[in-house]
Amino acid sequence: AHFVEHMMFNGTKTWPGNKVIETFESMGLRFGRDVNAYTSYDETVYQVSLPTTQKQNLQQVMAIFSEWSNAATFEKLEVDAERGVITEEWRAHQDAKWRTSQARRPFLLANTRNLDREPIGLMDTVATVTPAQLRQFYQRWYQPNNMTFIVVGDIDSKEALALIKDNLSKLPANKAAENRVWPTKAENHLRFNIINDKENRVNGIALYYR
Template sequence: MKRWFLLLMILALTLAACQPLVMENAPPAQPNVATVATVDDALAAPDATLPLDPAIRYGVLENGLTYYVRHNEEPANRAELRLAVNAGSLQEDDDQKGLAHFLEHMMFNGTRRFAGQELVNFLESVGITFGPDLNAYTSFEETVYMLHVPTDDAEILATGFDVLEDWAAYATLDQAEIDKERGVVVEEWRLREQTASGRMRNEILPVWLGSSRYDERMPIGDMEIIRNAPRDVIERFYKQWYRPDLMAVVAAGDFDVDAVEQMIIERFSTLSNPADETAHENYSVPSYDATRYLVATDPENTSTQVRLSYMQDAEPLETAAQYRDLLVGRLFYSMLQSRLDEIGRKADAPFVGAYVGASGLVRPVELATFVAQVNDGGALAGLEAVFTELERARRHGFT
């Protein structure tokens, strides 16, 4: 069943999310066996499974950890490394709100191999720009750590995988470092949430997310918990959810695939899952039977937007037919955007600017968005212009 509603919002500032609403997919389970090899095959068998890129070295360790390795020569002598954990703020208990994100911060404040600030010093020494949300992010559903390392020095490349291993299982969570980091996260909350865009976003998200687990587990969390959570509560989340069967290691770069695969196997095969493993639940967003609307304002707002949103269940991307639908959708938004851009260049344009596009809101929901930024008093004219172009496309298509 489709899940949808139209959301009209008169805003004051382009909304900037605290955590990205367009989320990367979590580490997938074992890929389906490839049955489509060419475009002709895809056209002949649209329901056949899309193949995994044969250039990717894929494996699953006995403990359940998944890895993907691919040789890529551009840029030369560089590699991208990722540790993806299939757990985020949705997995927090009531006394842990915000601790998935807080734990992400703590990974840079001491591990088994890198005490205190030694990890940050290492990252900076190899040319990695360090900063919150540059090397990692926490969303509702996942936490992902990212490294960009040189490969012309075998020792540095190996150290990169040491870092991933330490993040996976060996953060020290030193009490002094925890107490220092509390203020950092509270300041991040202040800068992102206590603004016009942050306050209005917090009005809008409940309309999208409804009475769901998502609305109860914003990644930034509860600042009282951030200020006061004991170490053992933070560690409980770490031990419960940072486990091999919920992790994937991804490596792509200018390196020898066999050597990199061996580095992964050597470091991650020894990790174990907890004996009292907690079930990983998937959460949903409620359906809506009627149009919803919201007027969001703030004393500090500086501009006005009218936004039309359409929500539907996220579709998997596993078959040739589903991939075709994805491409058709992208073409639709691109052509509609061109029409709106053309209108926007006119002297009497009904909006300052307009945008159309689709993205993942959260894993179970896709969001198609049509936005018009307008001058004061121009909300209805901007909305009518967007509706007109949507209806024109529905009736007549594109030439």
């Protein structure tokens, strides 16, 4: 899921290669500040923030969202280039904060499916996954019935709804993957842990309820 998220910015049918990012930049938007995405344990979110003075660009932004939904290309050259980007993202997080987070996971995520792997993915998979496998995952999960689209801002609600219908209502609804609900065993006792890291320069106490 995380790799697929990255590939949305590396080519769609109308905007090949880096054209998606270049199009946003032509509107004065900055990647990371105004345009971003993230993948968590149970969702992938794409966000675009447009100034209220740029209503003329809404149609093009909506068209990009439409292509993110069903027209990403997953070109081999782009996939291979992105492997290094994701690996470096993973490597950059190998610090005291990350190690502390890793030490907390068995306590916070005990008896849940989320303990199996992190959203960033397994680096062995990042190194070997093929464009065809990414495309298969994309086509399976990026389906209209799995989408939630939210518009917030100084915009007429009827105008926003019309834009959504014009760009998203005709997306093909193929057979989507079944959303499985993984059972979680309830906690009925106190868990505690003391985490030490020689590079951690602050002390902290945290209390979690689950």
